[in-house]
Amino acid sequence: MTMYLSLAVILLVFVVIFQIAKASEYVAVLKGEEQNRKQTNKINGFLMIAFLVLGLIGVWYCNKLYFSKSLLSVEAASIQGEKVDMMIYWTLGVTGVVFIATQILLFVLAYKYQEKENRKVYFFAHSTFLELLWTSVPAIVLTGLIVFGLKNWSFFTSEAPKDALQVEVTGKQFGWIFRYPGKDATFGKKYFKVIDPASNSLGLIWRDSAELNLKDDPYSHDDIVTEGTMYVVKGKPCKLIIGSRDVIHDVGLSQFRLKMDAVPGIPTTMWFTPKFTTEEMKTKTGNPNFQYEISCDQMCGNGHYSMKGVIVVVSQEEYDAWLAKQKPYYFSAFPEKAPVEKAVEAAKPATEMKAATTDSAAKK
């Protein structure tokens, strides 16, 4: 009912506007086209200035409303992010000046040179000086931005420090799987054809297979696999080795100001050094529910919007304590191979982890 009512109202407004417009056309014909043109010209000239003034006020007001929500008001949470923010501010400075200057010029010129009787226009078709001026000035300014930009880019894309924490991140529809290399500090080999969502979500090679020409890789036996949440250490560089199990995803880290695609078949890397723990960020942002979220930033299917991961940044001690509790993924597939003396202990967290996994899967 409300729908038909609102449709009727919209239609009515349409008809009214249309009738007014038609009437104004008749008036124009009666008054004489010339007269009418002068009048509308004046109105539109005035609106040009009004638009400029209100527009600039609007820009200021919008900034007032939303700057604090844009996260720029909170420091970037990685040393890479600091540089991104710096780039943003420099670029904002340059483009902001150009924006304000050219918009003012545009609307003021339009207002000032609106049609007036007896004005003789200035026949001005060409000026080498002016054209060279606005070719060279932007070129010089841009060179500056390019140099700063590329300096940062080469830092962002540089090799991670040797002591960096290594985590493998794998995207799948619609969640994230994380792998730590375990005690041997080496990731075991994997192959996508041995993936089993229930017991081997990454396809670690821990069985010989004549058919697939695979040999059991002992490095995989101590790898730790978790889903949904990963832990990294404050102040310690963290290198992500990023891949995908199905379609293209993207590891988007807005608080760290970084992102990198996850492409099936082609591993990518990215490294960053977190500056604040999750707890510290809760006070910094004043949000008790604050989380470092991994958002998927590449369209990956109908669940794209829900493909969330969480990064928990902790101190080294907390990290060590967390790591000590983790059991190699191998033992959840082969419980019988878990060390005998710890078999009872080992079985418990493993089932817990599995339960947690199914739990988060069910939520999605």
Add this chain to the structure above:
Amino acid sequence: MSHEATLHTSHDAHGHHDHHEHHQSFISKYIFSMDHKMIAKQFLITGMIWAVLGGLMSVFFRLQLGFPDTSFPWLETILGKWAKGGHITPEAYYALVTTHGTVLVFFVLTAGLSGTFANFLIPLQIGARDMASPFMNMLSYWFFFLAGVVMLSSMFVETGPFSGGWTAYPPLSALGSASPGSKTGMDLWIVAMALFVVSSLLGGLNYIATVLNMRTKGMSMTRLPLTIWALFFTAVLGVLSFPVLFSGFILLIFDRNFGTSFYLSDIFVNGVGALPNEGGSAILYQHLFWFLGHPEVYIILLPAMGMVSEILSTNSRKPIFGYMAMVGSLFAIAILAFLVWAHHMFVTGLNPFLGSVFVLLTLLIAVPSAIKVFNWLTTLWKGNIRFTPAMLFAIGFVSLFISGGLTGIWLGNSSIDIHLHDTYFVIAHFHIVMGVASMFGMFAGIYHWFPKMYGKLMNNTLGYIHFWVTMIGAYLIFWPMHYEGLAGMPRRYYDFSIWESFKQFGDLNKFISIVVFVVFAVQLLFLLNFFYSIIKGRKLTNPNPWDSNTLEWTTPINPGHGNWPGEIPEVYRWAYDYGKDGKEFIPQNVPIGDDESHH
């Protein structure tokens, strides 16, 4: 004179001389027409239909973004299972977003813009009786029409239309098992796009041939109006880049249907298992796609730039400032358009050095863009401006081009893009600089050339309302999105409620959605004005209503097939002698006077 005679003969060879006109049947005049003016109108009206559909899709998905918690039972009435319980489903949301993008980029702003104005203006402004090949021209429209039919039919298949984003990246677009929209819907999407590529090639080759070969006597390349230069470069871009897209699609078809692995490798799909494909590269598609995709941005933008240059000069009653620099910057943009595609791929794991090269080349585009902006501003300076609706939209175009162009400097720098890539900042950027700005160029063109198309006048008051509401609305919609983008808010999200980092923008999204509905309604008002004026608009009495210099205004008010009843006028000067020697304007076909000054 001999040139003129040749044109006549070649024209007569098509059997469409003026005196045949009475024998034209309804079908050959209005449907399978080979008259460039009629084909232009066909492109325009088909483009308008698509613009309404594409715009309506954005209204639907803005409903979801603005009011995620509200149920609209009437949505279920219209959309059925795609809006169960009055909520648009994620499947439908992604289908709407994808189709909105595809339709607006290709059907409206490529075919609707180039198809309309290249067809309409090239022969009229260069002084030709028709296109080089009127038959190819007709085919170009009908391939476009067919593409539209196939795209529309994809809306009605059981598994839904394609829903993987207008860029259609594989593996998502290659695997029906990964997304229902990638099943039959995607097959139809590719077929529609392939037909579209054919249409655009037929049109483009024709435009190039016509501009190069069929200019009237005295119309040297440097006397061409800037509209023609812009449409010419647009056609060259299209002809060189669309085939690359086509090749990308062919490989995609092979991967989808014939078991090849061009784009596929190491894939395990939930519920299906490991796929046999190994050794392909999903990134290869992105290179092929953006090799068209980036020039495509300029295919959309250049015609608008050309028309805006023409309209700004005519209504400022002043010559365009720096004609040669304007042509030169169009040329520079056209060249650079081919050398920047990988700036869409900074975060794909691209070689960092290659990324650096693309940063450099991308930011270089700011130089010719700056030249254009300052030349437009100087054109206004010391003019005598008439605010016709076309002029307002042209000024609006410049404002939007500045606003959207400047954020390109942000995104083109990889060390900022690494944060802002695929966020609402990108949405704001490209909608302002390419979407809305080109739309403004198109509106400017329609208001300006409507009297030539239909021999009638549009209602000015409605034109002014249309402009001011759209101008204010466009900024209200897209300006705040920059802030959402700075927060990292990702594109193509159906719902933000689970995200601690992005859910603070709920009120803003609601506000934006409401503005969208108002702006959409005003576009309907424009359409009402357009169609009403065709039928009942005031008749044009002055064949040159804008006191313009270009040749199209030397034709009769309702030009027949062949454009000029007598001989084609000869051209003696450039198109921008406004206010020269104290004269209001001097059309191109007026010989140079003895006492005339040089410029």
